[in-house]
Amino acid sequence: MISKEHIIKRFVSYVTVDTESDPNSDTTPSTAKQWDLANALVEELKVIGMEDVTIDENAYIMATLPSNVDHDVPVIGFVSHFDTSPDFTGANVKPQIHENYDGKDIVLNAEKDIILSPDYFEDLLLYKGQTLITTDGTTLLGADDKAGITEIVSAMEYLIQNPEIKHGKIRVGFTPDEEIGRGAHKFDVEKFGAEWAYTMDGSQVGELEYENFNAAGAVVTIHGKIVHPGYAKGKMINSIYIATEYINSLPRLETPEHTEGYEGFFHLHTVTGDVDETKLEYIIRDHDKEHFEARKEVMQKLATEINSQYGREVVSIEIKDQYFNMKEKVEPVMHIVDLAEEAMIQLDIKPLIKAIRGGTDGSQLSYMGLPCPNIFAGGHNFHGRYEYVPVESIIKATEVICKIAELTASKHK
Template sequence: MISKQHIINRFVSYVTIDTESDPESNTTPSTEKQWDLANKLVEDLKDIGLEDISIDEHAYIMATLPSNIDQEVPTIGFISHFDTSPDFTGANVNPQIIENYDGKDITLNASENIILSPDYFEDLKQYKDQTLITTDGTTLLGADDKAGITEIITAMEYLVQHPEIKHGKIRIGFTPDEEIGRGAHKFDVSKFGADWAYTMDGSQIGELEYENFNAAGAVVTIKGKIVHPGYAKGKMINSMYIAQDFINSLPRMETPEHTSGREGFFHLHTMKGNVEETQLQYIIRDHDKEHFEARKKVMKNLANEINTQHAKEVVHIEIKDQYFNMREKVEPVMHIVDIAEEAMKSLDITPIIKPIRGGTDGSQLSFMGLPCPNIFAGGHNFHGRYEYVPVESMIKAVEVIVKIAELTAKK
């Protein structure tokens, strides 16, 4: 039996350490403060009795729980990231523990009237009578992905303390900078040495994911010409108007706010400019590889069309692929998803198998040779002040890890 207070204490000790990553930094980890938690995790792994514990110059952590059976079985891994999103502050996190949640509004911050309400966040309704950990309304919580780290360490501790549960060799990996898309960049798959792994980085209880977006980033630079506005006729080229034409020429309903499920989109997330130059930054997303390539082609063709109209290059577009749909790497080894699904069902958890409308370290790791589906960690409303996690979901995630280890040893 996993102690509720034990898992709360461990989780709180992690989220109260600020590990916000920085997309503008060129170092790994991108922020010095990520070392604070990384070093603590190394000590915690030692304390619970794991072996082969290492932390490299980029703060990537690996450890081993040795096999306790004689026969050869696959080596599996569990991976989470310890950075938090730069979208919202992770400094001075002050978690609130809500015992026996009554299903009503939760006041996160009375002085600022910040309310976590089931009328708006309907998922709250399924956690009535459970214990919730929330923010105080001024920071994010950090359940993404310190819940995953808590669950992995707690599961390994449980297996160490219960040798009657038979399992093969298990490898543990903790990474920096996942929130800025770099979590797998310096991950040494060969050193990790697992046949497959699972990222514990999903949201609500039951989530099991092996599909994600194909992803690219596009930078569109529009060049204009500035002249005195009083004498501008036939001479001025206003880059902002051309940018407006570019934006309006893309499918208006194929944006994040109008799409769901496996539907892809173009997302304009940054725009800055003046008469002489305007820059647009887009992300391009689609689960289907052909549609993904078609989206990139649409943007390039649009740039060419505008340049033809102006008889010179006024629009320059640079598109860079970011990650790809892990489905093509996981489907040939679908038994790794089947094991996770079986583990959940044996624990009376209804698996929720659906595509991720985003990406995880697992998508990059899968293309690096480590097939890596994603499992729920329990949290909701990531990257903002309304983030929360039910403690019971974290306990169930621990049980899923233990059961996967047990089932893999029997296959």
């Protein structure tokens, strides 16, 4: 059995190290403080008995658990990221342990009246009687994705300590900067040397995902003309008004707050500007590749239409693809999803196979030649003060890793 106390100690040691990434940085890792945890992980991997432990100049960590069988088994991998989101502070994380959760409100911070309530976060009720780890309401927790790292390290340690569990060669990888979309950018797939891998970066127990959004970012620049407002008739072009026209011309209900499941969206997340120039920053998301391309075309055509109204280029748009739906790369090797599903079933975990409404390192890795579905890590309410993770979920995910390793060896005799 995997010790709950051991899991808690390991997880807490990770989340109390600030590893927030920075989208405005052009270094890798994007923040120097990510090295603090990265270097500690390297030493820990060596201590538990992993081999070929390496860290490169960009803080990408890899390590090997050698095979303990005498027949050929495909090399598999497990991947997680050690940075935390810049959406909310990850400095001075103070984890709170709540044993035998009673299904009622959890007071995270009495002084600031910050409460984690099942009235709002209904998923809490799934974990009555379990041990929850929460924040103190002033930071995020970092279960995304330090729960994943905890699971991978703990699974490797367990397999090393229990050699009667037969497995092939296993590679593990830990990356920086996933939260700013750069976690796989400098991942050396050839060096990793696995036939396939799994990211441990999902949420609820049982989640198993091999579909994600196609994603692009768009910057729409509105070019106005500033003149003295007292003498502006027929001369001034107010970029803010044109920006409003552009915003209102996109489908109002195709936004994050009105969509779910396989429904895509346009998401306006930043507006900056004045009369002379306004910038609109969007993300574009859709699971379906044709719909995704159509969304980009809609934004381009809208810019063209507005320009034709003014007889000059008042709207320019730059669209950059960010990542694509891994389904295209995973479907030809669906046995790797079936294997994870079987592992969960054998552990009495109900698989929840669904599409990710977001991205993952696994998406980019799949297009880099490493098919990489995503498995639950157990946390909820990522990127904010209400983040929490049940310890039992971390243990179950750890057991899934061990079971996948065991099944891979047994199926390739």
